[in-house]
Amino acid sequence: MIRFKNVYKKYKLDKSILTAVKDVNLEVNDGEIFGIIGYSGAGKSTLVRMLDGLEAPTSGSIEINGKDIAKLSSKELRSQRKKVGMIFQHFNLLWSRTIQQNIELPLEIAGVAKEQRHEKAEKLIELVGLKGRENDYPSELSGGQKQRVGIARALANDPEILISDEATSALDPQTTDEILDLLLEINKKLNLTILLITHEMHAIRKTASKVAVMQDGQVVESGNVYDIFQNPQQEITKRFVNEDDNPNAKDLNMTVDEIIRNYPNGMVIKLTFKGTQSQQPVVSQMIREFDSLELNIVEGSIHQTQGGSIGSLVLQLLGTPEDQNKAVEYLKSVNVEAEVINRG
Amino acid sequence: MANQGIQSYFQFNNVNWSAMRQATWETVWMTALSMIIVAVLGIILGLLLFESRNKSGFGWKIINWVVSFLVNVFRSIPFIILIVLLLPFTKDLVGTIIGPKAAIPSLVISAAPFYARMVEANFREVDDGVIEAVKSMGGTNWDVIFKVLLPESTPALISGATVTAISLISYTAMAGAIGSGGLGYLAYLDGFQSNNNTVTLVATVIILIIVLIVQTVGDLLVKKIDKRTL
Ligand SMILES: Nc1ncnc2c1ncn2[C@@H]1O[C@H](COP(=O)(O)OP(=O)(O)OP(=O)(O)O)[C@@H](O)[C@H]1O
Ligand SMILES: [Mg+2]
Numbered sequence: 001m002i003r004f005k006n007v008y009k010k011y012k013l014d015k016s017i018l019t020a021v022k023d024v025n026l027e028v029n030d031g032e033i034f035g036i037i038g039y040s041g042a043g044k045s046t047l048v049r050m051l052d053g054l055e056a057p058t059s060g061s062i063e064i065n066g067k068d069i070a071k072l073s074s075k076e077l078r079s080q081r082k083k084v085g086m087i088f089q090h091f092n093l094l095w096s097r098t099i100q101q102n103i104e105l106p107l108e109i110a111g112v113a114k115e116q117r118h119e120k121a122e123k124l125i126e127l128v129g130l131k132g133r134e135n136d137y138p139s140e141l142s143g144g145q146k147q148r149v150g151i152a153r154a155l156a157n158d159p160e161i162l163i164s165d166e167a168t169s170a171l172d173p174q175t176t177d178e179i180l181d182l183l184l185e186i187n188k189k190l191n192l193t194i195l196l197i198t199h200e201m202h203a204i205r206k207t208a209s210k211v212a213v214m215q216d217g218q219v220v221e222s223g224n225v226y227d228i229f230q231n232p233q234q235e236i237t238k239r240f241v242n243e244d245d246n247p248n249a250k251d252l253n254m255t256v257d258e259i260i261r262n263y264p265n266g267m268v269i270k271l272t273f274k275g276t277q278s279q280q281p282v283v284s285q286m287i288r289e290f291d292s293l294e295l296n297i298v299e300g301s302i303h304q305t306q307g308g309s310i311g312s313l314v315l316q317l318l319g320t321p322e323d324q325n326k327a328v329e330y331l332k333s334v335n336v337e338a339e340v341i342n343r344g
Numbered sequence: 345m346a347n348q349g350i351q352s353y354f355q356f357n358n359v360n361w362s363a364m365r366q367a368t369w370e371t372v373w374m375t376a377l378s379m380i381i382v383a384v385l386g387i388i389l390g391l392l393l394f395e396s397r398n399k400s401g402f403g404w405k406i407i408n409w410v411v412s413f414l415v416n417v418f419r420s421i422p423f424i425i426l427i428v429l430l431l432p433f434t435k436d437l438v439g440t441i442i443g444p445k446a447a448i449p450s451l452v453i454s455a456a457p458f459y460a461r462m463v464e465a466n467f468r469e470v471d472d473g474v475i476e477a478v479k480s481m482g483g484t485n486w487d488v489i490f491k492v493l494l495p496e497s498t499p500a501l502i503s504g505a506t507v508t509a510i511s512l513i514s515y516t517a518m519a520g521a522i523g524s525g526g527l528g529y530l531a532y533l534d535g536f537q538s539n540n541n542t543v544t545l546v547a548t549v550i551i552l553i554i555v556l557i558v559q560t561v562g563d564l565l566v567k568k569i570d571k572r573t574l
Contacts, residue, residue, distance in 0.1 A: 052480050081482035092473040095572045096495045105491065106481040137571040157481070 002028040002051065002161065002193070007060035009046050009217075020046040021057070022217035028210075030160075033187050033194040033306070035204035035225065037240055038214030044197045047214070048163050051195070052084050053077045064161070082110055085154030089166035091146040093138040099149050100125065100134040106156040124152035128182065144175035151182060155190070162186070165197045180206050201244035205229065209306045213237045226307025230274055230337070244303070252299050252314065259296055259316050260342055266316040267324045268298065272337040273311035282336055283313070286327055292319035293327055314341070352541040359542055363530060368550050370444045371526035374516045375554075378451035379509045385456040386508070387501070389415065390463025391489065397464075415457040423454050423515050427522060447516060447524035455512050462504035466497040499570040506562030510555050517551065527551055 009021035021043045028034045038044050049055045050062055053069050062069045064080070072080055085106075093102050100121050107117040125134055128148040138146055147167055154162055164183065168176040184207050187194050196208055204211050204225055212222035213236060221234045232238045256268055273282075287293055296316040303310050317324045331338040389411055396408035421429070427450040434449045435441050470493055478492050494501075520528025527547040535544030 054476065054479060078482040078484065081480055084480070086477065086480040088473055088477065090471075090473055092471065092477040094474055094492065094496060096498065096569075105478070108491070109478070109481050109483045109487050139572055 001030055001063075001065055002026075002195075003061075003063045004047070004051075005061045005063070007047070007050065007062060008058045009043070009050060009055065010058045019217050021050070024060075024217075024219050026212055026219060026222065028193060028195065030193050031187070031191045032210060033183070033196055033208045035196045035198065035208030035211040036214060037198055037201060037204055037211060039199055039236075042214040043217040044214055045165055046217075048086075048165055048195060048197060051161075052081055052086060052163065082106070082157045083160045085157070085159035085162045087147065087150045087154045087162070087164045087167045089169045091138070091143075091150045091170075093146060093149055093153070095138050098135050098137055099130060099141070102138065102149055103152045103156055106153060110157055120156060121152075124155055127155070127186075128152045142175075143171050144178060147171065147175075147179050148182065151179075151186070155186070155192075159192070161193045161195065163195045163197070166199070167196075168198070168200070168203055176200075176203065177206070183207055201240040205244060205303060205305045207306065213240065224307060226305050226310070229303075229305055229310055230272065255298055256314070256342060259298060263296065263316060263318055265321075266296065266318045267328075267340060268314065268316045268342040269328060269331075270339045270341055271313045271315065271331060272339075273313070274337075275308045282331070282334055283315070286330055289330060290319065290323040290327055292323045294318040348539070348541075353545045355540075355542045356546075358540055359546055360534070363534065364543075364546060364550070367525065367527045367530040367547070368554075371513065371516050371528070371551070372554065374444045374447055374451065374519075374524070374526055375509060375512045378448050378455065378512055378516075379505065381448070381452045382455045382459050382508060382512070383505055385452065386459030386463050387494075389456065389460035390467065391493070393460060393464040394467040394493075395485075411460075415460050418453055419457040419461070421454070423450070424518055424521065426450050426454050427519055442523040442525075444525045447519040447526075450519065451512055451515055454515060455508055458511070459504060459508045462508070463497075463501060466500040466504060467493050469500065470496045499566045499572075502562060502569065503566050506559060506566075509558050509562070513551060513555055513558070 004024050004026040007021055007024040008019065011018045011020055024047060026034075036044050036047065046055060050057050051064070051069065053072065056070050064084075067080070069077070069080065094105065097105065100118075103121040103124055104117045107120060112120070121134070125131055128151055130145060130148055130152070133141070133145070138149065141149065150167070162183075167183075168179050171179060180203055183194060183196070186192060187207075194207075196203060198204060208225050210223065211225045211228055212219045213228075213234065214220070215234075215236050221228065221232070221237050228237060229241055232241045260266070260268065271283075283295075287295065295318060298314040298316060300313040301311070303312075317327055319327075328338050328340065392407055392411050393415070396404040396411070399405070399408075418426070427447070430450045430453065431441050434446050437449055438445050440446050474492055474496065475488055478488050483491065516524065516526050517528025517531070520526055520530070520532050523529060527550055531544045531547035534540055535542075535547060
């Protein structure tokens with residue numbers, strides 16, 4: 001269990017004081033993947049660096065299993081750090097060491113005997129799918145493979161917590177998904193708590209069960225990923241959800257504009273389906289219900305989250321204004337969320 | 345030797361080859377021995393400069409100030425003046441002010457600060473992220489030094505040492521002016537003062553060959569060790 005209580009971090013700059021983390025309160029349960037999302041400079045790295053004792057909070061406390069990190073002696077802190085593995089955006093591997101030697105580094109630091117180090121490293125290399133590459137150097141690997149080494153290295157001391165600070169931000173979408181899958185697999189296999197820092201909602205949706213949204217050092221919204229996806233409250237959260245929902249938001253806007261030009265009397269709505277709703281023929285029933293109703297399908301998509309699937313459909317309703325309004329009412333009555341984007 | 349034309353460079357029977365061999369050997373070991381001491385001292389001083397930089401403790405500030413001051417002062421004194429300046433110190437330390445042994449203190453004192461600055465710069469080139477990674481594993485400062493700083497900067501340390509060794513070779517030649525022995529001394533005494541241009545030329549060629557060997561060996565080592573790009 002990780003607990004942030006009223007955590008502040010202030011940096012003294014030349015003339016001013018910068019508050020990088022402002023009154024953060026969070027609880028992370030054992031074994032869960034907890035996402036922290038925010039744009040650059042939001043204070044995400046500062047927050048997790050404090051969790052690893054690399055920075056001390058200006059005020060407030062950070063506890064891991066009831067132990068206040070800031071109150072540990074430097075020796076206790078070093079042994080605590082062995083229980084927290086970290087992976088980084090730029091991998092931070094030693095280029096002078098082979099893959100195997102990189103993975104053995106935390107074990108060397110922990111004073112593990114040579115044979116056990118080899119054994120452990122071999123297992124980890126297998127786990128992250130790099131068998132056969134143990135004697136290569138980091139410069140011979142692709143970004144995704146380097147991150148696999150980073151993950152293996154972070155797991156070497158059997159940590160209880162894994163912190164992933166933008167671990168996929170330097171990778172392409174396909175490789176990102178592979179690394180996220182690996183993190184999920186590790187979470188299930190080792191029952192490890194994972195703190196996933198990112199600025200991509202996609203990564204959160206794919207892996208995390210809970211999420212905290214950070215802006216200007218504060219957590220502005222937090223909760224279950226599924227809930228937040230369905231019902232984002234803050235402007236910034238909506239933006240993140242939309243970015244993920246709709247990587248082609250620009251295209252969509254253009255299409256909507258064009259469709260409205262062609263059918264000025266229609267109404268453009270966005271439907272959101274949750275869970276099993278997405279498997280029911282709601283839309284075809286709606287068309288049958290109202291005689292004059294016709295529709296244009298603009299865009300549709302479905303997303304899997306750890307809490308179930310969420311679908312979205314953008315439609316233009318045509319027909320008498322009365323039927324259009326009734327159709328929206330109908331959707332609400334069957335618990336499909338319908339947001340009017342544009343009224344003709 | 346009245347013969348002062350171009351052909352004066354090629355009177356090879358005027359060369360005392362055994363003296364030449366002796367002088368070559370002296371140059372080689374003066375350079376090698378002082379380079380070893382310079383490497384050790386330079387790495388220690390460079391490490392002190394690196395570690396004390398940007399640290400807030402009072403002790404660290406003093407260390408940084410003292411080491412920087414010494415390094416800057418001794419790096420700025422021209423070698424030929426330094427060697428004269430250090431004569432009394434040399435006499436106390438090695439018991440003599442002539443011969444190859446007597447050249448070592450001034451060689452070390454002039455080259456170590458030079459190398460220390462290079463070492464500091466090399467350590468600063470090491471990726472902060474990697475240092476942070478080792479700290480996040482529970483590593484001590486010693487772990488950072490021995491598992492990150494030194495191994496990650498080894499190629500740079502070697503190429504810096506190559507450059508330093510080559511300037512040491514030219515310093516040994518200058519030290520010849522005050523009787524340190526070696527090829528510089530031979531070129532000065534048997535070549536210049538005895539008007540024997542062939543000796544000067546041969547000494548020059550040998551020095552060039554030594555420099556070339558040092559450079560080649562250094563480059564090969566760096567190439568072998570550097571795994572950054574393959
Ligand atoms: N050591 C420091 N000294 C001064 N300011 C700092 C320091 N570390 C971080 N900051 C500031 O704190 C704020 C938060 O930085 P932080 O690195 O935590 O952001 P982030 O959310 O991780 O951003 P990114 O997505 O770019 O990694 C930034 O404005 C940054 O400039
Ligand atoms: Mg960051």
